[in-house]
Amino acid sequence: MTSLGSYLHRHPRLRLAGLLSAPLLWLVVAYLGALAVLLVSAFWTVNGFTGGVVRRFSLQNFRTLLAEEVYRAVTLRSIGVAAAVTVLCVVLAVPMAFFMAKVASARARHALVIAILTPLWASYLVKAYAWRILLANGGPIDTLLGGPGHGPGYGLPATVIVLSYLWLPYMILPIYAGLERLPDSLLEASADLGARAGRTFRAVVLPMLVPSIFAGSIFTFSLSLGDYIAVQIVGGKTQLIGNLVYANIGAANNLPFAAAIATVPVVIMVIYLFAVRRSGALEEL
Template sequence: MTAAAAGAARGGVAGRLSDLLWRRPSVLLALLLGPPLLWLGLVYLGSLGALLVQSFFSIDEFSGVIDRTPTLRTWGELLRPANLDIIARTVLMAALVTGASVVVAFPIAYYAARYARGRWKAAFYLGVMLPLWSSYLVKVYAWKLILAKEGIVGWGFESVGLGWLLEAFLSVPGIGGNSLSVSPTGTFLVFVHVWLPFMILPIQAALERVPGSLVEASADLGASPGRTFRHVLWPLALPGVVAGSIFTFSLTLGDYIIPQIIGTSARFIGLAVYQYQGTAGNVPLAAAFAVVPIAVMGLYLWGAKRMGAFDAM
């Protein structure tokens, strides 16, 4: 009898709690979202706040010890021409990689959304996702061998008698080098290859939601394919393009492995953070550099919102 009464009491408490949650959905939402938001606030936002605080410290030039007296000296050091050159180089590379990824990804995503069916669609997803299953470092080092002077790219140019063309391209300042594996062009190619799946999938998902009847109606009304693309496909696919560009742009801004393995001695933001924090021990300057991608992405998202890129999301 006592056990039955206890069970009834437990059932009563559970029932009252269920009624409370049914009558007050906001309480249920708070219980569901509270733990992850608390984790996000303490770990992620807390670490970002600590990073920002450290950027207002400085390094004692004689002892190399961090001086925790608040100062803007580190930010002044960040604005030196050499460091501004690192920031400009990284942002330019991220913009070029993002633009090239859009150009390459859009036709692939359009074909998959409009024409791929059944097994072909499964093959599309497998082909896009398969590179993500392999090791990041393996892909980068594979490109190192492919782009080397003795690699398959150089061999291909020599085989068709165009070795002189490759040499002429590599002699161009700013984009060339001793070989493609130690040039800004090689860095660009590897970035595009590694981040391309992150651009294809969002665009494909956006194009899946575009009714085929809209494209057909545009053609029936006399619009050329280019005009249909500008006024029908592109505006409706823009949220997917922006979503993909957030990945490619931000990942390029912060990556330090590809510039370290592929490319010249010119530094990027991620490599500068790695070197200042790990090798030089200048944590305040590394923290200031790490804040730059956050600020750049904030400006990028603000500009995308002003353009209406998130209206259809």
């Protein structure tokens, strides 16, 4: 063991490879392996008579996805919902993070960080069903807005609201971290040069926050794109990609087609990651 330790000490790259071998093996087998199986099974089909899976290469599932208008509409709707959730989270997160990082005292800052993290400890289903009660016809939101039928009810707006609530902490924390690294001297220099608060925010703060916003958007966009539980609970008749995957796994029992649908958000996120990597967002994660 002493000679082995000495050998590893003289070869730091080999020592690093040994330390990383276990987590890399887990990543390759559990994560990349699952994605590989998903991709391979997307090229299989189901026998219409027996219902068994035919393990023969075929592009039929992807032809159906491209040919059927309903699948294109669901894909565009899912992208729109994910984009709307991301924009809403940015609008809410920027002032909250700025107050935490630049206005609140150190003691209040710690309390606010805990308050933002606390909802993440609660069950996803508890939070989603709590919003179902709030959005119900004749529920608390209807009462506040003037009576039954005046609130958003169940549907696409409710889905955006609930997903924004669920993923908002994932946007606040990267922006807060980015603002903490922003020197106060830059804000003071902008004020000394005569810039008002709005001009300082647009010219100094916002350009430096772009990587942090993109970093947060990776979470909010991807989590919203593949979500189906919130849609099931508050979405009404809304159909998103996650619902289609679940429907084909359950009642339809068409696992290959479900796998083909599931590759859609994976491809979208790969394209999105390539698009934002030049902004430095990946370094903010």
